[in-house]
Amino acid sequence: MVKGLYTAHTGMINQQNRLDVLTNNLANSATNGYKKEGATSQSFDSVMAAKIKDSSEAFAARRLGGMNMGVKVGETYTDYSQGSFKVTENTYDLALEGDGFFAISFTDQNGGQSVKYTRDGSFTLSSEGYLVTKDGDYVQGSNGNIRINVSADVEIDSLGNIYENGILADKISVVDFEDSSYLEKYGENMYNLTEGGTFRVSEAIVHQGYLETSNVNVIREMVEMINVTRAYETNQKVIQTIDETLDKAVNTVGRV
Template structure:
């Protein structure tokens, strides 16, 4: 019976983690460039149970079967599928169609910059002419941080990422892809850093000026999953309540006999 309590608890803990991930997906359903997270579930390895110190068996130990200790969380992974493109008409809003990531320079508290990767193309231009994201992180081009003349009246970004100011080529947006996305670590909601062992490859994505890529979260599907998780959580709760009631009977009623 005590094992039943443990098994039900592992189920509740697993469903709680799944619910946390789905809640975060729903909270970022409108976040530009957000990629949906998911989690796999697996059972603990079966263990062999053995009867010991049983007088009816002449105190010989013998196997009596397999026992499973419940469920555990598997791998939390990110779904990198393409999100829909939404037209904004803003000059510095750019979206990627196909595989690839923008590079942005993010400064830490010490002022040192680190390169992160994102699909969030909501950029703007500062008073100095730098192209930055909503947090002020600079967009990286082949020549470094991309900067355009502040007095330019016509900014055009081609499908290959080339940036023109009044017909003059200023820079080309650096777009990067990776051989294996398992080497990307999520940073915040829609940024990623490459961990040791990752390999960069040329990107095949095309650039669309005046568009942004929306989140790839399917709200209806996530709501359905949330309902299923809630029911599974409640089922495990009832198991614990039932086992607790049985233990109460065993201690307070049977023990009196």
């Protein structure tokens, strides 16, 4: 067994995983409120190597020391750092400054309902006056689904209070979590709180007429993609070199 083949193989798998994460970040660089992901890796546990079937060593096989078997794919994490704001001046476009998420009443394809969380504040009004996401899911407030008088002059302050013609009508539900590692990406730019996750009071500031852009730095991701590609090619060349060496050992040296 040529261990270099296995080491280079694990390196290629790891770089492929990193590339998948990078391309997903780039694909969502224009998605409102998107939080970029990163990939981790770790080495396999080292094992002890010893010489065997070597008559030059008397009585016992001599230890050669530790030997590493390559790299394995680690966890994928999410960077929840703040994205930049862009001005839209639309009444129902909202952006959060600080830690927190909008609570959304989500309905899946089977009609099941659950609460999901998002940083994407590109909301609008339905024909019935409900504040909804672009997919038609209801934005949650103090009294459940938020319903607004379509003919009223609407203002939303930094605390998320909704005023209709100067009168307090509802408050947008903004929540935060003790440990963000209990959040998992659900899809459709939303997050799901897994078992064990706990809530805490959010101190996020609500900005009306703004949207939070993704926190993906396109240039940085492109540079990292080049580094990943080069590392992948290096592992590929190692495999090619070992393959050529084995070919000569079998077909040239073995023929003598």
